[in-house]
Amino acid sequence: MNSLLTDSRASQLHLPDIVGQGYGTFWRFKGRYRVCKGSRASKKSKTTALWYIVNLMKYPQANLLVIRKVYRTLHDSCFTDLKWAISRLGVQAFWDVKESPLELTYKPTGQKILFRGLDDPLKVTSIAAEHGYLCWAWIEEAYEISSEADFNMIDESIRGAIPPETGLFKQVTLTFNPWNEHHWLKARFFDTPDPDTLALTTNYTCNEWLDDADRRVFERMKVQNPRRYSVAGLGEWGIVDGLVFENWVEEAFDKTIIAARPDVKSAFGLDFGYTNDPTAFFCGLVSEKEMTIWVFDELYERGLTNRAIYQRIYGMGYAKERIRGDSAEPKSLDELREEGLRRIRPAGKGPDSIRSGIQYIQNFRIVVHPRCVNFLTEISNYTWAKDKFGNKTGKPIDDFNHLMDAMRYAMEDIQRGPTYSFD
Template identity: 30%
Template sequence: MISPKQTTQVRLTDLIAPSFYDLHHDISGHRHTHYKLAGGRGSTKSSFISIEIILGMMQDPNANAIAMRKVGRFLEESVFEQLRWAIDVLGVSDKWKIRLSPLGLTYIPFGNKIIFRGADDPKKIKSVKLSTGYFKYIWFEERAEFDGPEEERTILQSLMRGGSEFFVFYSWNPPKSMNSWVNQDVLDEREDTVVSHTDYRTVPRDWLGEQFFIEAEHLKEIKPKAYEHEYLGVATGTGGAVFENVTVRTISDEEIAMFDRIKQGLDFGYGADPLAYIKMHYNSKQKRLYLFGEIYAVKLGNTKAAREIRKFNPLNKVITADSEEPRAIAALNELGLRIVGAKKGPGSVDYGMEFLSDELEEIIIDPKRCPNATREFMGYELERDKDGNFKGSYPDKNNHTIDAVRYGMEDDMTRRRASIKDKKKYGFG
């Protein structure tokens, strides 16, 4: 953290790390509403947010702010002190009133306020009232502690009222597991959202102190994975990631125009589970699989499902589906599609998963075209038992697109499996 100082002339470049310069200009121009700042220790993301809130409130008499943690008792030692620090380094302590019980900060010239709340008591957030203005600035600190996007939406629905401009800040250190909801959330691209990932390496050395860098380099040497997670803010995984061969990137229209080995898989929904359809291209020479088309929806009736699938499959090519739903297959065939059931068989799930994760050089997924496949493949991890050991089976959850891919690739996997058996039969295995 920057050392506090009182001054009448403050340069923002002395307070904001270079990694946040572009973000500061983005906020100044109000180009987005949601600012999601992930990063490792010492990235100064919370310092940056606190400065932006204080500066913004001093320019708008209608702008109030609310800063939140999941657990209210941590507010004083985190966001409250962080915002007090921002007031101090900006040299405006004489213009702010500080209240300790309950926690509060008031900008004296305008009377606008910063209040602090814990989400462990949602009623206190819903009941927040302002005498003047509205909550222009909303801050979720230590975002990974919150229960998920539904909780955030509920809070925002209560707070984002009465104004025309809002700035919602989120700050957190990414958890290890890609299954964590915050790690999955940043894969969902929205036009009104900026995602920023920073770490200590872009921060001036004297801001953090020499010892900080000594500790970071020591951990890097003895435990590189722990260093990546703690200091770089990388979701390094729990060690149980199944698909380490996934690349998430845009697949261009020009690439798709050249695809000539199209595969299609379909996993039917069960109750609350979604129907998942995936369209792919398989380059067998390079052992690369491209995922570029997706349907993912619950309560999708057969007629509507057939209509949606035709949009991806105008030539009505054969689709391989889960054979455990013969009625659904028959219904879609009656609607004009060409659906065949996957053959499956003993060990087919394990072999299919090993084929996708080990045999393929790369699984390339377009995150815009296939957001749910991106989420499932990136977050699919083995589970641990009560002793901390990895279980020997693949988890049967959050894998609907993965199953669809397995079905769609069944013919290629079957040929590969037969080839391996022949080699072993004749002594080449």
Template identity: 35%
Template sequence: MTSQKQTPVKLTSLIAPSFHELHWDILEHKHTHYKLAGGRGSTKSSFISLEIILGMMQDPEANAIAMRKVGRFLEESVFEQLRWAIEGLGVSDKWKVRFSPLGLSYLPFGNKIIFRGADDPQKIKSVKLKKGYFKYIWFEERSEFDGPEEERTILQSLMRGGTDYYVFYSWNPPKSINSWVNQDILLERPDTIVSHTDYRSVPRDWLGEQFFIEAEHLRDTKPKAYEHEYLGVATGTGGAVFENVTVRTITDEELSRFDRIKNGLDFGYGADPLAYIKMHYNKTRKRLFLFGEIYAVKLGNTKAAREIRKLNPLNHYITADSEEPRAIAALNELGLRVIGAKKGPGSVDYGMEFLSDELEEIVIDPKRCPNAAREFTSYELEQDKDGNFKGSYPDKNNHTIDAVRYGMEDAMTRRKAKIKNKARAGLR
């Protein structure tokens, strides 16, 4: 890297248009956690490196730590990316570069960027600073980390002694929606913003003509691979059961029009949770809206009735798992109106096919129904040792799905009756 003084450049020549709004969000510190997913060439890592360098040059107390799951990949990824940001901003003369161990220091203030691999978590826990605190924390290639528990452990060690924090996460989404990083961004937090970008919003000359040639060739020959690799879409393993699910906020205006309310209940107490779902069914458009949820373990009948009553103040009928007649009787004694699902041979298969094939759309509000959003989007057929999908639906991580099946049983029964009547009429 050159030691000559360079001329500062305009940020618009370094930050892609898709990140302009996010840049102002960071300047105004509207959030703490910035989760940036996207495909190849989206420039998300470039954007993060610029924000860290710019921020550290404004605050003498601000230090940064950049992490990968495997430490040996640090130099060729985040280290080089941050050096690119320094060079691009024209401030190379103000930064000291160290290769062993990896490190970057801003000379006017003496604050530092430290690099660590999470394959040795003890090294992260033992990091100490002489001055300031870790204002900037970066998880690069987030999907390589072991899960939210590992992230929390790391953050508990690093987020100490400061006032303002910026935690950046960057990754290319794995194929399976069941992956923990794909599930994580479905859960809304007021201090978190999620960004999803791809190469199409990046100036063509930044990536080079050949990048676009390769992307467009893959788009024309293998569209699924293109969606995953270049657009950063979790295209799935091919075993997803519910491909008609939309996870989005259900507006107050929509809620005010809901009049076909259905309620389903799947019992649980110990390891398995009790799951109650409140729904609206638009029969004409074949759309189901999930907008109320109770999901808890060790929830006794009295407390369950109290919580259900909050979501069901008009005491609409609830269809529950008929395998628990005592629990149904207890809830009825407590004032609810609960009936057992009829079930019967093939009811599971028929119910799952109705929800996944007959319904045009299942809309789930992630704030009101976070567990339903997680279960419906991650529910996949299991594979055998040869990679073939099994024919049965897995009976796990499906508590809200079962509750929805029970709550929709009357609609499914009427549908089945119509099919039988048409069949009989055809035989005459």
């Protein structure tokens, strides 16, 4: 039983009925680093959100800092999960929810949950608690943080002495999907045992809230795509061998300065998805003179109708741009034109279009802005497929390819050279 203070009396909740099983060690650990890599549907983020709401109400001087690489991605991930946890625990009346900027406040004590992105590092290093102590940090999708130095900056923000009588402890929690075995997270937290570190791997089998249809998704993945199942199903480290694109760097740049160059052209591509695959929208600038592609923005979201796709692209400010979309969905292209994407056109497809498009892009240097976290994830995992003997087939894997396909569509006009258009 666990007691949550809701008014003048304690409300008794049986936490296993709310949280479920599989995270007992995670829940009880009080060391410095609590690291959980897990598959999709492993409930790692939901469990973490529940833990923070329960323990912020238990420790009246604790405050939490929630971080992702890009601030704008926090609203639909951690912020939403924490609001869900508040609702699941039935304590909505005691939390103040602020959308701009993102902030949650426990009203009885003034404790805060603060949200920051590494795209504004000064706001991370200068943060302080108004009441009590900033003793906890949650880094969601920690895989997005490609620099260990950036993590160290976050780690150092959780500092300062805490009086022992508070019962508090300083802790950084990292949750992520383990796409790449070469990531610094593996060497730092999983390869060398450390008493101050709890390094866990979880997967969908510990999620008792999944129904049979949810589980069938993973069973099909196990048969049809064993490589993806090992990571997205079982939470094992992804083995990256034979990258399709090796000519890329992550680097901040000013889009307006690049776009002002006379030899630079814009390139926009759209790959459709819905339930299992995301809709992926690629935004780039291209110089044939410098043989460089600058990736400056992206859309990467599941469950979008065509109207919602238009609204997202319009909100991003690109509705008037020339866009190449997946020609396999002519009805969707027609609907998007009716919605307002007047300049969207089908990408060319043929028996050799993937190979020739990849070969063309391989001639370019690709510079990826740090905010394009989904593009970075895909390009660092997009590999050549292998046959049953382990030999490369000359075809890319059918995975981590949504923004890669969108980039290929976007580059078609540049690859073909100038054409006449009445757009």
